[in-house]
Amino acid sequence: MDIKRAILWMIFIFSSFMVWSNWQMYNAPQQPVQANTTTPVQHNVPASVSDVVATNTTTAPSEKVVITTDVFKLTFDTLGAQLVHAELIKHYDTEDKTKATVLLDNEQFTYTVQSGLIAAVNVQKSYPKQDTPFTFVSSEKVLSGDTLDVVFRAESDGIELTRTYTLHKGNYRIDVKDDVKNISTESQSPSLYLQITRDNHEPAGGISMAPTYTGWAVYSDAERFQKVTFEEIDKNSAEYIKTASDGWISFIQHFFVTAWIPEQGKERSIQLRKAGKDVYAISTVEALGTLSPGQSTISKATLWVGPQDQKALAAIDPTLDLVVDYGWLTLIAKPMFKLMSWLYSWIGNWGWTIVVLTIIIKLLLYPLSAASYRSMAKMKNVSPRIQALREQYGDDRQKLNAAMMEMYRTEKINPLGGCLPILLQIPVFLTLYRVLLASVEMRGAPWLGWITDLSAADPYFILPLIMMATMFLQMKLNPTPPDPMQARIMMIMPLVFGAMMFMFPAGLVLYWVVNNILSIIQQWWITRSLNKAANDQILTHK
Known part of the structure; x- marks a missing residue:
């Protein structure tokens, strides 16, 4: 058995998986956009506050309205009734854990x-839009019950717009x-736009060896989940559905997401564009129909500004939890x-959840790993015979390999069995x-003692x-390679993997530690049982 070659293959496979995983994160294939046979009505959607102000000679009045709930500290600007600042009270800042995470901001x-x-x-x-002065017409600024309505109103060019943000406890x-x-004397045909504006700054707290997706995402039943990066917008190569009557738009970053979910079943156009220097915007535009004088209409939408909580997101829309990006491992990561x-619902601690998960996985893989450990135990027992064959055949590799293969067949040994557990x-x-990296539920989740964030x-x-x-x-329980070079490589292997684990999430290292401990127990038990059986057989023959 060429142990050195087997180890090199294991390291190569492991490294290839990691490189492929990270490459997929940045180069997820986009589905082709089908040609649209209808031409949507074209609109001039404002790009950002700075763009609007830049096109006006006078500065519109602006007042900041701070609203507090048990999970939010939100700041609305009466200029456009925009949401310009959002602190997530229950999520700590990556760089300063004494502060709350600031997801939205305009400073x-x-x-x-x-x-x-x-x-x-x-x-x-x-019509009233994001550069129009609104009036804050509600009075309460602190959530005291289950819901809180935050109401703004504006009039412009014969249209009165009353916008109500309804916040929910928890x-x-x-x-x-x-x-x-x-409110005019003529018919009006306004359209409603919903928009997210963001610059291209990278969120703090990323892991250099584990890059996560930061960018835009659009969902529709026709084209499913489509990512669009800043670079694709810069190069005018972004491919995404332009009209839909379902789905949502969003901006995704590590652990958090902002998403607009318009009322489903209404035709709308979708636009992604560069809105200024290093500033980008995504928007949907929906025609509200023709309103006669005195006539009103109501449009409803849902806005999510917060963590990528899969259960809560799926409660809004069954597809919204797709923003939790497991990459190409989604098929097995979600289950x-x-x-x-x-x-976790039974245990109440994510660290112990990982421990129990490791035990379950170990039990499922027990038959395969047991066969491997039996092969390794037999290999250790025949090591003196292998050494004797080496001395017998010297440099005649062909005869030595043939004799070793014959011995393996006789003793029912798999020479590569030691590679199987890893x-x-x-x-x-x-x-x-991927689960630890993408699931916000693990962010700040403690295990015990010094592990405060898995x-x-x-x-x-x-x-x-x-x-x-x-x-x-584990290496000590394995048969010692007769080749000194191979033996040294085997001893270096824990250092190589251990050094890698210094930079990985604690939850991942916890899994590997528990798996190693269970493997040692299993390997010791199997080796002990085989040796006992061999001794009993010798005593029987005597």
């Missing part, structure tokens, strides 16, 4: 949410209702997360890696050191 960076009314490009009307969902009334969520771990390891690296490197120690112990 330190640009990431805001707007909506408004516009006319067709050939109609000279300026939820990042915001229901948005636009009540549009024609794994569902199993972990079920276990190879079996790789797909599980990579899937758990999604971050062990701050004191205790788990990686334990992992290295358990790997060394």
